[in-house]
Amino acid sequence: MSGGVVAPVRRPLVEGHKTYHQITEDLCSPTEKSPTRAWVLAFIVAVSVLAFGLFCICWTIWFGIGAWGANRTIGWAYDITNFVWWIGIGHAGTLISAILLLFRQRWRTGVNRAAEAMTIFAVICAALFPVIHVGRVWVVFYFLPYPNTRGSLWPNFNSPLLWDVFAISTYFSVSLLFWYTGLVPDFASIRNRASGFRKKVYNSLSFGWTGSAKHWQRWESLSLVLAGLSTPLVLSVHTIVSFDFATSVIPGWHTTIFPPYFVAGAIFSGFAMVQTLMVMTRKILNLQDYITLEHIESMNKVILVTGTIVGVAYLTELFIAWYSGYIYEQFAFFNRAMGVYWWSYFGMMACNVISPQIFWVKKFRRSVFVTFFMSIFVNIGMWFERFVIIATTLARDYLPSSWSYYRPTWVEIGIFVGTIGLFFTLYMIFTRVAPVVAIAEIKHILKVGGNQYIGENANHGHHDKSHTTSVDHH
Amino acid sequence: MRKYNVDLVYGIYDDEEKLLQAIRKAKSQHLDIFDVYTPFPVHGMEKALGLSESRLHIAGFVYGALGTLTAFLGMTWIFTKDWPIIFGGKPYWSVPAFIPITFELTVLFAAWGMTITFYTICGLWPGVKNPQIDLRTTDDKFCLAFDMTAVNESVAKSLLAESGAEEINTKTI
Numbered sequence: 001m002s003g004g005v006v007a008p009v010r011r012p013l014v015e016g017h018k019t020y021h022q023i024t025e026d027l028c029s030p031t032e033k034s035p036t037r038a039w040v041l042a043f044i045v046a047v048s049v050l051a052f053g054l055f056c057i058c059w060t061i062w063f064g065i066g067a068w069g070a071n072r073t074i075g076w077a078y079d080i081t082n083f084v085w086w087i088g089i090g091h092a093g094t095l096i097s098a099i100l101l102l103f104r105q106r107w108r109t110g111v112n113r114a115a116e117a118m119t120i121f122a123v124i125c126a127a128l129f130p131v132i133h134v135g136r137v138w139v140v141f142y143f144l145p146y147p148n149t150r151g152s153l154w155p156n157f158n159s160p161l162l163w164d165v166f167a168i169s170t171y172f173s174v175s176l177l178f179w180y181t182g183l184v185p186d187f188a189s190i191r192n193r194a195s196g197f198r199k200k201v202y203n204s205l206s207f208g209w210t211g212s213a214k215h216w217q218r219w220e221s222l223s224l225v226l227a228g229l230s231t232p233l234v235l236s237v238h239t240i241v242s243f244d245f246a247t248s249v250i251p252g253w254h255t256t257i258f259p260p261y262f263v264a265g266a267i268f269s270g271f272a273m274v275q276t277l278m279v280m281t282r283k284i285l286n287l288q289d290y291i292t293l294e295h296i297e298s299m300n301k302v303i304l305v306t307g308t309i310v311g312v313a314y315l316t317e318l319f320i321a322w323y324s325g326y327i328y329e330q331f332a333f334f335n336r337a338m339g340v341y342w343w344s345y346f347g348m349m350a351c352n353v354i355s356p357q358i359f360w361v362k363k364f365r366r367s368v369f370v371t372f373f374m375s376i377f378v379n380i381g382m383w384f385e386r387f388v389i390i391a392t393t394l395a396r397d398y399l400p401s402s403w404s405y406y407r408p409t410w411v412e413i414g415i416f417v418g419t420i421g422l423f424f425t426l427y428m429i430f431t432r433v434a435p436v437v438a439i440a441e442i443k444h445i446l447k448v449g450g451n452q453y454i455g456e457n458a459n460h461g462h463h464d465k466s467h468t469t470s471v472d473h474h
Numbered sequence: 475m476r477k478y479n480v481d482l483v484y485g486i487y488d489d490e491e492k493l494l495q496a497i498r499k500a501k502s503q504h505l506d507i508f509d510v511y512t513p514f515p516v517h518g519m520e521k522a523l524g525l526s527e528s529r530l531h532i533a534g535f536v537y538g539a540l541g542t543l544t545a546f547l548g549m550t551w552i553f554t555k556d557w558p559i560i561f562g563g564k565p566y567w568s569v570p571a572f573i574p575i576t577f578e579l580t581v582l583f584a585a586w587g588m589t590i591t592f593y594t595i596c597g598l599w600p601g602v603k604n605p606q607i608d609l610r611t612t613d614d615k616f617c618l619a620f621d622m623t624a625v626n627e628s629v630a631k632s633l634l635a636e637s638g639a640e641e642i643n644t645k646t647i
Contacts, residue, residue, distance in 0.1 A: 021613055024612075024613045024614065145548075151557060152556070153557065154556070156559075156561060157549045157553065157571065157572065158561045158562075158568055162575070163574040163575055166574070166575045166578040167574065169582075170579070170581055170582040173585075174581060174582065174586075177585055178585075181589060181592070185513075189613060191612075192606070192609040192610070192613065193609075204600045204601055205600070207593060207602060208597070208599070208601075208602035208603055208604040209598060209604075210511060210611075211512055211513060211611050212509050212510070212596075213509060213510040213511075213512065213519055213520075214525060214596075216512065216514075216515040216516075217515070217519070217525055218528045218592055218596060220515050221530045221531060222588060222589065224531075225531050225534050225584075225588060226585060226589075229534075229538075229584055229585050232581070233581045236577060236578065243574075439513075439514075440514040440515070441514070443513055443514040444515060444517075
């Protein structure tokens with residue numbers, strides 16, 4: 001790890017000549033200072049939006065699903081769109097924390113903690129929708145296979161909807177374990193700086209971590225295996241979500257391309273949400289030395305690749321629909337692009353396929369401003385994608401007499417906006433109680449990724465700030 | 475609060491390289507190291523300390539296999555013995571449809587089993603207050619500790635001093 005010079009082709013992962021102590025200081029202090037006014041204001045907004053969402057959920061439960069715009073023809077619409085959208089967003093966190101760990105991509109250390117937190121919060125938001133959609137929320141535990149007095153009557157293990165229950169609950173709990181295990185040593189860092197009640201709380205949160213050599217060895221072993229488990233898990237989750245559609249016999253849904261196409265779309269939208277959060281987080285918490293332009297550029301490359309994969313999938317779908325010679329399939333795709341919901345298809349294509357192509361230009365990949373707007377575009381585009389797949393397909397089914405149109409009611413919009421409020425409320429609490437960047441992992445890579453250790457800088461015995469900027473041009 | 479009740483002599487280092495050198499030296503002199511505390515997992519530490527490989531992943535495999543069996547045998551029993559139902563004209567024992575849930579439970583059992591095992595064998599749980607030698611070892615300092623009953627105090631102290639420890643102290647934890 002050290003003892004030599006890090007090759008000059010390596011780009012720094014940590015800027016600003018950090019020492020171990022400075023890293024602790026920079027990353028712990030946001031949890032120690034009292035919140036800024038901007039944070040308090042934003043938090044009030046997030047909580048108010050969340051409260052309105054809760055009100056709309058109560059409204060739905062009180063009056064029933066009739067409060068929604070869904071009808072006999074279009075039984076799945078806004079809520080399932082939102083469900084798939086949120087689940088997809090969650091995938092980037094696991095991708096960064098698990099798959100990039102297995103691939104030894106060291107840049108992941110700057111963003112993995114926040115991305116994993118995002119995963120957990122996104123899955124919470126996602127899970128709300130199917131739970132509310134079942135109608136009788138109070139008997140939602142019927143999903144679970146448990147010995148009961150009705151037989152025992154078991155759920156249908158052959159149903160993709162039940163696979164979803166297993167996939168999402170496993171995904172949620174395993175992501176939580178992975179995230180929390182990573183947090184334990186960092187909570188210990190906060191604990192050892194704290195006093196009084198705060199110390200007690202953080203001692204509890206850190207499980208009494210001391211940093212003993214054997215513990216670290218086991219901790220690394222556990223992290224690696226959890227990463228290994230999470231990798232197929234994250235791919236399975238969106239695959240199973242796509243089975244909800246692909247195993248049906250609805251033209252436009254019954255396609256074998258769905259699993260890879262959904263997974264690519266999930267990574268695409270997830271990275272966009274990570275960008276949205278990171279661009280704001282690094283600015284507000286002053287973490288530009290840890291979440292660098294390098295990270296933003298790397299993630300923009302992922303967005304470009306996955307956006308293009310998604311684009312290829314859209315075109316493949318169109319081609320296969322034409323090539324199949326099956327008129328219902330052909331009609332379904334003609335209807336998607338040119339039917340009553342043409343505008344959502346257009347929005348999807350523009351936001352997901354065309355707009356990310358600007359990331360071929362390095363200048364845009366490294367621009368915080370462009371990144372932020374692009375991340376919003378992608379999220380809108382991916383929302384449209386799910387809407388296109390779900391609502392437009394159902395709106396024109398086999399029987400023209402039952403063709404219908406769907407528009408969401410204020411209650412549905414309220415619940416969706418409410419989940420965005422929930423997401424930001426949870427994320428903002430997270431930035432106040434936990435280090436947003438993994439402290440121990442950043443220290444671990446400091447001597448290979450710190451800018452003072454890279455290339456010719458390291459050869460000069462000492463270095464001044466002016467060298468920092470020159471590193472960018474290597 | 476947990477107590478080991480051991481008298482320790484320990485040195486504090488400011489760099490992991492010095493710590494590793496000290497560990498290697500102690501090993502070559504056959505001195506028993508009580509423990510090493512670091513703010514992050516130091517590369518090459520296991521080798522220097524001669525720690526045997528963690529068997530946690532073996533436990534993980536066993537838990538995973540348990541999950542596979544629970545899911546697959548459970549669904550098999552339910553759909554062939556307990557309450558057979560025909561879904562969509564498929565056989566009762568429709569193995570391909572069992573694969574997703576079998577996979578998910580494998581992951582679930584392996585992850586939870588391993589994590590719980592990890593915290594249990596490390597003695598880490600909410601509310602546990604493990605003794606700490608120096609609070610700065612979760613920040614930027616590295617600590618090497620010897621048990622004074624196993625190692626001669628003056629030998630240990632001279633080793634710590636020679637290997638570049640910033641501070642050398644004794645403490646009972």
